[in-house]
Amino acid sequence: MVNVPLSDRAGPGKPILQVLGGQRLERPPLWMMRQAGRYLPEYRALRSKAGSFLDLCYTPDLAAEVTLQPIRRFGFDAAILFSDILIIPHALGLGLDFLEGEGPRMETVRSTNELSKLAGDLDPAKVGAVYEAIRLIRGELPPSTTLIGFVGAPWTVATYVVAGGGSKDHADARLWAARDPDGFGQLMDRLVDASVAHLAGQIRAGVDAVQIFDSWGGELAPLDFERWCIRPVARIVERLSAEFPRVPIIAFPRAAGSKLGAFAAALPDVALGIDTAESAAGLDRIIGADRVVQGNLDPITLVAGGDALDRSIDHVLSSFANRPHIFNLGHGIRQETPIAHVERLVARVRGDV
Numbered sequence: 001m002v003n004v005p006l007s008d009r010a011g012p013g014k015p016i017l018q019v020l021g022g023q024r025l026e027r028p029p030l031w032m033m034r035q036a037g038r039y040l041p042e043y044r045a046l047r048s049k050a051g052s053f054l055d056l057c058y059t060p061d062l063a064a065e066v067t068l069q070p071i072r073r074f075g076f077d078a079a080i081l082f083s084d085i086l087i088i089p090h091a092l093g094l095g096l097d098f099l100e101g102e103g104p105r106m107e108t109v110r111s112t113n114e115l116s117k118l119a120g121d122l123d124p125a126k127v128g129a130v131y132e133a134i135r136l137i138r139g140e141l142p143p144s145t146t147l148i149g150f151v152g153a154p155w156t157v158a159t160y161v162v163a164g165g166g167s168k169d170h171a172d173a174r175l176w177a178a179r180d181p182d183g184f185g186q187l188m189d190r191l192v193d194a195s196v197a198h199l200a201g202q203i204r205a206g207v208d209a210v211q212i213f214d215s216w217g218g219e220l221a222p223l224d225f226e227r228w229c230i231r232p233v234a235r236i237v238e239r240l241s242a243e244f245p246r247v248p249i250i251a252f253p254r255a256a257g258s259k260l261g262a263f264a265a266a267l268p269d270v271a272l273g274i275d276t277a278e279s280a281a282g283l284d285r286i287i288g289a290d291r292v293v294q295g296n297l298d299p300i301t302l303v304a305g306g307d308a309l310d311r312s313i314d315h316v317l318s319s320f321a322n323r324p325h326i327f328n329l330g331h332g333i334r335q336e337t338p339i340a341h342v343e344r345l346v347a348r349v350r351g352d353v
């Protein structure tokens with residue numbers, strides 16, 4: 001087991017921040033999306049004692065402990081705050097529950113009239129617990145480990161708020177946006193404001209960098225992608241960078257496909273998360289040769305292991321060897337992933353096997 005005691009991880013600077021600052025490192029630093037979670041036995045043990053997923057998120061010492069579990073076990077170069085993108089609508093007053101095996105259930109906002117369900121500000125008792133967790137994590141992290149905070153992009157969060165949970169093609173949000181763009185735009189404005197406030201709170205509490213997860217923009221038609229994905233994310237980036245010019249931002253427009261170039265061009269100062277399906281060939285032309293990228297190992301190969309895993313890791317390494325690169329998955333790690341395969345990944349990316 002790659003078991004790295006926290007006290008042994010001190011070093012000069014943080015490799016992930018170096019890459020986010022534009023440096024190309026000989027071996028890319030790495031972390032994994034969803035690196036704290038159900039594939040880890042220590043997570044499952046703590047989760048079964050703690051009660052609900054939301055209890056974990058809002059109990060600072062438990063959220064801190066879960067955030068640190070994968071750092072202790074694998075020595076990743078970044079810790080990502082253990083929380084969820086739906087904490088924002090919850091802290092704006094909408095009911096939220098995570099049902100076992102079913103995913104999130106959310107109180108809905110489906111029309112302009114219903115915008116009054118949203119509070120003006122994030123509930124300080126809820127987000128305060130998140131910021132307290134960040135302070136606890138900060139105190140325990142090795143100096144070379146970057147702490148990443150996050151929000152969901154407004155479009156992705158809106159799909160849950162309008163549908164009341166996960167939905168296959170997000171037709172409810174897309175219909176409201178198509179029928180009443182001004183009304184839907186007001187919901188998006190509220191989510192932009194709350195995202196800026198929540199990211200600012202996380203930065204003040206001690207995160208080094210932030211990531212904006214836009215999981216569900218890919219299916220939008222180009223004009224809607226520009227209006228509901230690119231513009232809201234650009235407004236968040238602009239306002240956050242004005243207040244915190246030194247805090248790097250990673251944006252992950254998952255499955256943007258042919259719209260990745262437009263996203264990259266509109267957001268010249270963010271690092272780009274690259275999803276599993278995106279090819280590195282031709283990326284220089286689409287996003288520019290110097291752009292910092294993060295990604296994009298297929299999480300399925302991490303379940304498979306063996307040759308498929310080694311070949312995929314080597315392909316990702318060589319694909320991005322010419323630019324500043326943070327090694328990551330192209331989507332969150334899957335629950336059925338064997339621990340031994342994650343150990344193999346870490347060793348191979350570090351050049352040990």
Ligand SMILES: Cc1c2[nH]c(c1CCC(=O)O)Cc1[nH]c(c(CCC(=O)O)c1C)Cc1[nH]c(c(CCC(=O)O)c1C)Cc1[nH]c(c(C)c1CCC(=O)O)C2
Binds near residue numbers: 034080081152
């Ligand atoms: C769409 C979305 C959500 N949450 C998130 C996204 C965007 C990225 C993506 O597409 O995965 C992001 C997220 N969710 C979680 C994090 C924590 C940090 C990390 O480890 O990356 C982050 C960054 C923890 C979590 N969020 C959730 C879990 C599982 C909770 C549990 O039962 O223990 C974790 C560890 C729950 C969650 N949260 C969400 C869903 C749909 C679910 C249920 C599905 C599932 O159970 O995997 C909403």
